[in-house]
Amino acid sequence: MTVTGSPFHCTVIESTQYFQVGSTAYIDLPSDSHRIEISDPNNHHVKYVVNNYKGEFSLTQTGTYRVHIIKDNEVIATRTLHVFDTTKIDIINAPEAVCHRPAVIGINMTKVGPGKLTAAIKVGNREVAHSVRQSPSNANMWEIVFHPTQAAPHRVTLFYNGVPKFGVLEVPVKGPGNEPWAGGLGLYQARIGKVTSFHIETLGRPGREFDVVISSPTGSAVPVRCYQTKTGKLQAEFTTREVGAHKVEVLHQGKHLSGSPFTCQAFDPDNVRIVDIPTSQGNVGEKVYFNVSTKNCGFTELEIQVTNPIHQSLAVHQTPIDDKLTQVMFQPGMAGLYQVAVTYGGVPVKGSPLALGVGPVGPTPPPRAVGRGLEAGRVGERCSFAVSSVVQPRVTVEAVEGSVEPHVLSPKPGEYVVTYTPKWVGVYDVVVMIGPNELPGSPFHPTIVDPSAVRVIGGWSQHLDDSGRIRLPAKLAFDTGNAGPGPLECTVAGRKVTGEKNGDRVRFEMSGEGMSPGEHEFEMKIAGFSLPEAPSSVVCVGDQVVLTGKGLAQAQCGEPAVFTIDGSKASSGNPEVTLQAADTNIPVPVMISLAGDKIWRATYTTTTPGNYLLSVLWAGRPVKGCPLIVEAKGGADASKVKDSAKVWSAVKSVPGSTPVEPALEN
Template identity: 25%
Template sequence: QRGAIQAKIFNLTAGDRYDIGQTISFQLHDTYEHIIQFPAQVLLNSFTVLLATRLKLTQERIRNVLLGKDSGRATVSFQLYEMPSQTPTNEQVIHHLRHLINKQTLNLLDPNRCVLNTVIGSVVVGPKGEPVNVKLFPQASGDYIGEFTPTKIGQHRIDITFANVPVQGSPFFTEVYDPSQVRIGPLPRDIIAATENTFEINLDNAGNVPLEIKILSPTGVNVPLKIDDASSRSTVKKVRFTPNETGVHYLNAKFGSEIVPGSPIKMMVNESRVVTAYGDGIHHALHEKSATFMIDTQDMQGDLKVRIEGPNSVIKNTLERNNDNLYKVTYVPVEVGFVNISIKWNGKDIVNSPYKAAVTNPERVRIIGGWQSILDSEDRMHIIINEEKKIRFDASHAGPGTLKADIRGITDGLRVPIRIDQQGTSYTLSFTAIREGKYDITITYDGNPLPNMPIRANASTASTHSGEHLKVEVHGRGSYEAKINEEAEFTIDASKATTHGSGIPVVRLTGVQADVEVRVRQIEQNIFHCSYVPTASGAYLLSVTWAERQIRGSPFKVNVLSNTNVNHSASRVVCSGDGLKMGILGKEIKCLIDTRGAGPGELTAYCQGASKTAFCRLFDHRDGTFTLYIKPQESGKHILTIKYNDEDVP
């Protein structure tokens, strides 16, 4: 047979790039000789305008329009480009083009305004990928050897044609990978026999081919192991293995058909008798309350040392020996947050040391607007049946934990369905009672009840004055802004409510450090003048209730400004969280920023690595606190800059 053999290779992983066009072609009924009698540029410009119009595209997406010849007939080919902000997609355009041609409704016009018809089913779509250079070398036997040097990992498509006809099996697909990018470890510091041990293997930028791991024991036996995805990122694998022998083991890793550089790796497996720690105090503790945990030394002789550190303190602990192998550790945390518990045996950390225990204080969980905004004078809550009740909590000063609730009928013990929505350290409890009666509401934080639990609630039908609270309005600057040591004023207008002469508003102004007394004086029927004098700057919440229900918009946020120089407000901004110390590449890091003691101002954050800028996102909780989310783009040391009113936060 006669004909030229051709090979084309495309990197399919580059298919989502916007600077790579996709080749599309179709055939005309008209002969090539008939078409070329017209000026080429005029004809190609006509084709470009027609394609853009009929396919509903901008002309910038249609490039490199060419006229070709196939079996005597004329062919039209062009490059179809994706645009980041434009629709339809390439796939949708190709589907539409096939439909037009098969219905013979795509009619082109030559310069003489004559219609050029297309051949039904003649649309040919090229691969959506980046071309790769390939060389073909003919052999004496008549065979060909093809060579190409890939520069990127991922799936590549190989199209081979002979005499412009695809050979059998074409296109072929091959995976390009790089075993030098496989990252193993770090391996466990202490590998214990008869115990499951784990380590991770990172395949980022390595490719998508099978990973093979074998661990050989000192006697040459393969150790049973299991490989799972470590997270939603399937490029990180977690290897679990349980050795049954002690001594030197060898870890062999193969990626595709290649040995991973650095393999095999030596691993020392030790005896299973190790010092362990257990108990609630190793994971949780209450602020300024005694916490305990146990240490089991397995009847071994050695030096045991325990050190407990809080975010800003070293916490004293006592070590009490119960018997030859059990020790009881007691400590009292002096601040909320996470404490690190380091347990060393003969100078080395025991398994899982250092531990991280969460210290919480449920007494610091606050109702936004104060308890008085939801309770009556007898500390009871009033609920209207079949109407959703919402209670908002602020746990920003309670430490790391989770807020939970349980609501039950007193007589029947049946639970009321609840929903808790969380945004940072703010929680919203929502529930709806469907029966009249009395209920007990128990709120817990990190498993510990809040003070004065449970709350007694009375559920009843809506009164004749239902909805009156929605008719009450608040006016005046003092409802949203004030200055310290200056009287602020606002007015409560309940004149539209029908409870003339009987309604009295309940007003509370709560802050982080202290509440502010609000004086309420009636000046007209159902119109009240309110005033207060704040003594500290910051963000406050103004709660106004009418007929035992919050009015529309309550609680209101009030910014109390300082009369003195506020240029040093940045020094009163408090930043906390593990994200200030370390993070993991590719994972979002977060920390909490509290500006309530600094007064109103602008908060900015910027994080710079060695060569790349990390993504920073600030979430405003609308109570003076923010959560900063940081996503680094490279490993290594980063510099985090946080400014408040253009001044660095210490």
Template identity: 25%
Template sequence: MADGVSLPGSPFATNVYDPTRVTVDVPSYGRVGQEVTCTVMTTYAGEGDVEAEVSSGDGTTPCDVYQQGEDKFLVTFTPKSMSPHDVVVKFNGSLVPGNPFRCVVTFVDVSKVTVSGDGIEDTRPLPVGKPTSFFVNTDDAGVAMLQVDVTGPGFDDVEAAVSPQDDFHIVEYTPVDVGEHRIRITYDGKEIEGSPFKTMTYDVSKINVLLGGDKKAKLNEKMSFLVDTSHAGGGKLECIIRDPPTETQMMDRGLGRYLVSFLPVTPQPHGVTLSFNRVVVPGSPFKIQVVDARRATASGDGLQLAPINNEAVFVVDTARAGGASSKDIEARVTSPSRTSVPCKVRDSGVGDFTCHFTPTEIGPHIIVVTVLRESIDGSPFTCQTFDLSKVKVGPIQDTTVGQEMSFWVQTAAVGKGAPTVEITCAGRTFPCHVKTPPGGTKHTCHFQPKVAGSHDAMVRFNGFEVAGSPFAFEVRPGQSYHTTIEVQSPTIYPQDDTVLPSRPKSLQMRPDHPALSRRQSEPVSPTQYEPNSPTRQEPNSPRRPQPLSPRRSEAIAALYAARSPPAHTPTSPGAFTIPEPDYWRDQDIQPREKIAAYGQGLKRAVEGKISEFVVDTTGHPRSSLEIQVFGPSTMITCTVDRRGDKHYASYTPRQVGAYKIHAKYGGQEIEGSPFQVTVVNPKKVELLGDWRALMGNTNRLSLTVDEQFTFPFNVQDAGPGGELDAVVQGPSREIRAKTVLKNNGRQYVTFVPKEEGEHFIQIRWLDFELPCSPIYGDARGHRSDPSKVVVSGSGIREAFVNEVAEFVLDGSDAGPGEPMCVLRGREEEVEVTLMPFPQKRDKYRALYCAEKQGSYRLHVTWDEEEVRGSPFKINVQKTIDVSRVRFSGITGAVLGSTIRATIDPRDAGAGGLLQARCLGPNGKADVQLTEKEDGIYLMKIRAKEAGKHELDIKYNGEKITGSPFVVDIAPVPTSPGGPDAKKVTAFGPGLKNGILGSWRGNFLVHTAGAGPGKLQIKVDGPKPGSFKLESRPLPDKDRAVAVNFTPKMVGKYVIAIKWSEENINESPFEVIVFGSSDEAKSYEKSRQRRRSSRSSFDKSR
């Protein structure tokens, strides 16, 4: 107004704005050839226009400015070169503070991304449970977002940690399952070359080593065990034995199973080390005891004599046999009635084992002792048993000194053996002589007491005390006689003593004692009895007889006498001996002990095996021992190991025949030398005929009750003078076996089974067990019951072409019989293999493999009679052919809708498992499979995000043709009333790099104009719990959400912002939080250098 008058055009409109309140959000990174969108907000700056210019080192870049709403502007440009681009923004012609805003433009080439490292190579399997890693090199590929997804064999996600470095990334993950792992790598949203990568894993802890519970091997016999790697994954199995060094052999049995064998030649524990993919199998090295049964020995009274109804004990010593357990030792005791007597084996804990059995029958008991089913030295043993309770002792009467007494011992029905009697009195022992009439059982015992007092008669039978023993009786003094001894000197008198009439006796006298000159003595009569004396001399001269020379190596008694006593007159004080006439004196004469030689090696030996014997020189002066072993054609080396007075000799014969062993000690041949030794070889005993036909399909002899069975053998090359001996143990008793000798070098062993059931046949050649022994057989009556045979398993119902099918045939309740299976189809007859179950009688595994599809009939017979249910109808189907699974495919998939497709596996073969998995750009989609009545499967997929998805379909564990399929999930179509993620914007310092502690992590999300939808914000940090995220809608703003993002540690953070399951522009955002400004500057300089080097490279081109 002027002078109160309004000027023309008044009132004038004035626009008040503040460019400092304009906010500009320019992306930190851009891509060459990809549109870059910058957001300018003028909400608090007033009204106005926004202008923008974009420039780079290559000049000005065209840009466009779009207004969205009243206060939002978008500036877009498309970089043409890889260099920093500066964006200058003006508001109403005024520069906005912060100009110019920089956007680093890079060139992303996914083909330049490379990978390397153990964790991604497919040439070597990876162990389960151990972290592995690989490198992703992005140095020449430009700056972009790297995404790594690892899935296991069960389609489960495996956590993978990605650690960015200057020019590469380290990816670390830990496989948890055995099988194929897939690694999917995307860079800038695109899969790199070779993705998805495949790696195989293994788990060495899932390897099963089937050694058996005892882990024992026999010396010089092949030891085999099974190693099952079927559940451990792929890899290479290795076996080595270093202690002691031993060669091993490995046979691939298929399906991941290997048979490992080795031949132990030393009796010591063998350490077997197994490794899988050069990783030691848990439990390695496995210790396998090597046992040499020949070195085991047995000792004790229970091997020779034992009273019935009392526990008999003997000891088996395996200390020199290589070590054994109670399970390895078997002691079989057979009574005279051929029944088996239970025998328990207990471990004493010091390398030997005590065997206990209680006989109930009188007579010889056969004891067979084996270690790992091989007889020990000296086995079988014979133990004579007797009944102590039937020993009767006649009345024992009191008697007097010098008067012979007798009583009887009755042993009728007691058993084989002899009684012994021992008389004791006041700690002294007196002999009692036992006389037995030829063939009699009533034994007379004679005893003439020498002293008076209480006596005990200890009566034993075979060394065992009989009931009531010891028997007590009294011996009274005998009749008294009086004699007068005159002593001329008063200072000499006789001491108390007993005078024997008509026999010399010593009297002790002292001449210095004042006593009476008379002494009365009471004589008794002596008794002499010499059972071992060869002669009795009664010389009639005062001289004693000459020394006796015994004819046998045992003690003898000599008797000599003098009839005229020598005259003697005491002249000084002291003790004197005065012999009396007719005195008989007993004298024991003991010869020197002879040198003893004993042991199996002095009687029999086996060709090629060490044989041993012992020479005992106890009681003889130390001297040299010379042993020479002469074979049929040459002398054999003999080794001697001296231990004190015992010499342990060993030799190894190299051919069968008669041998002589000369043994000299101190240059003189010892008694028994030269020893005659027979060397044989049980392995050269040949069973004539077809051994397999003899054993049948069951690997057991088929016997018939009351029918003779004959083993024909050729023993011509097995050694001289030998005869086969067989022990046949039936279910309840031992069967007598006969050996028939022929002059053509053949021998026949025959026996007749007397009862149904299992028979144990042990055949020996000169006490050495044959390699084929023991043999098991099943005796059956003349009739079995096939109706009790049970046939079970899937193999009697269905099978697949060219695949092994199996069923079980159990005839254990049907009685012994011969099974037979025949499988017939329309065009072929299929062979059925029967395999007996170990340690189970009449039970078999049946295996077959049909080559053609169709209907078959399985006939199962038992002793030529069909079992219940036979013939069985079997449907043989084609093997599953995954290539014939049909997939309908997917088209027109849209986010937010259920995607449907069908899978038809009917032509591929029934019985397979159908699996499906769908992987999207950032995660898995939900997949549901439903089988319809016609066998076709309906598949439903519910995607969680738009973009390319990978659909993997497997049938029976194999991918169907074309799998994995690529399914492109389109975003929700934009419509006036629908959600539009492109119209959602996010900006603020929280979406840019910063320094921990001073960094502002807030940003705004505007959803105005985006239609109805749901906002989702997800942040992935370096570690779980590494940040805090809060959001709240702004009440005074149009659909704006304020987000506060607070990181707790340095590292890279990926912020994904979605609207209705779809990423908004520029999402996901990558934010790097540094620990210091120096780190941030170093990072920027590194980026600048990379950009400069790339720019120079581009210009050079």
């Protein structure tokens, strides 16, 4: 049965975009059969040209442009472009402010265009709280309101849609009341090696009643020169020699003025470096990145200003990488040469301004889909992937048991994020349609598993110590029958353990062989997803090989010397024994015979007195402490060796095992 009106057609509304006046807009066209219709803010038709499947047109007026993408006389997508001009922001009122009283800056926004006004206010690199409000009586009039607490010039930067208005407004701020006060930027920041100043409003008090004391970060005194100006104020001048926080004390008759002691941050712009500058030309629409290092420069404001080929300011994003390195990013909207001005504390740094060339926009890349959600997922957990396309994709997600509803969001034009939450285990079909055609690679086949359904035979507790760690050696068996398709993987200390699969059962044997004693990382995953109840570590106590017997330490020439190798507490392996003279390296044959379960008896006979080196290997690795030194004696009668003579018993371990100290037995 067909519902009346079916099939329905839903127009795709893409994200609204903001452009500066004079920019060029680019509209992606999927094919030659697509066209666009553009109307300007006055509802007049706008002409465009097509290059590399992109419609290009200039934005010459402030206001709203509307674009319809059409195929077969049907609108398949729309775009809304808001155009603004920051040069039309008109500051009509910025009076001198007074500490602890509201300061108001009046702004006329009549000709700016659609968008949002924001601001940043700083004094000596300190952020100042403020608000932006619309006049209740005039929608085109806006006010910036802040409450200064420091008597120093406040720098006000205005932004519109994130783009800064060229130039910074400085609002002077004076102290309040009838008491003397100190003011000026020199109370808060200073460039090392340069004269810095601030003033003291004496309100008629004699200059001799005032004192200024400045201390460097190391506590040493900084010389200060004070003199009376023609206006009656006291001018204080000083020069810093070290970067860092300086203490500035301003006193009247031995008492601190309001705000004293002040903290003045001394900085050195000469050490600022612009690094990681792009070595090749980028294209329109591609983000441009570089870094600024302020190591050993002190603390002050880092300011970046980028202007495009028609001298408009651009939005700039600064991201701190660490305390001394900042990443800078901007996105060019037209081809040409961009000027990047970098200042530190208002002082241009070495290498500024920086000129970066940007080439024209490249051809539209073909639609594509990428992301983990196209390859694997887990039941009950949201999966996602991204689609790059001019138009919104149509997505279906199918499992054997039924369909799963996908959700499509567009964070910005041409990019879509698709999410879905699997309900069942199995291999899914994810179909991605762009217009009437499937995306290359579609349908995709993600493997969906349920790690919580993997069952360890007998439970985990049988393998764990009191700290919840797996004791080695250990044998683990798993049932994956309800967990879905996908390999079960075991990793110990970064090394993959090979499993033995038999139907839905998988067995892993972890011997701990070759591992040092102690705790090691442990991971169990199915299709790349961790098992939720699996422990995170194993503990290895070490393989123990025990050596005992008189033959480990001494021998009588011409008579058999014997010792025992006990490998009953060690992992799989066999012993190897070598004996050679310490001075000549002449080998002595050693006979090894099995004396019990993983217990061997070693016998050798020396013919020449002297010291010998005895080496015992287990599974190809030396027993810890080897080689041992054996002393061979000659001419003694074995019958004279008293039964009470001490017999050397040495207990050693393989590398990484728990050491057992040698012992003397009577």
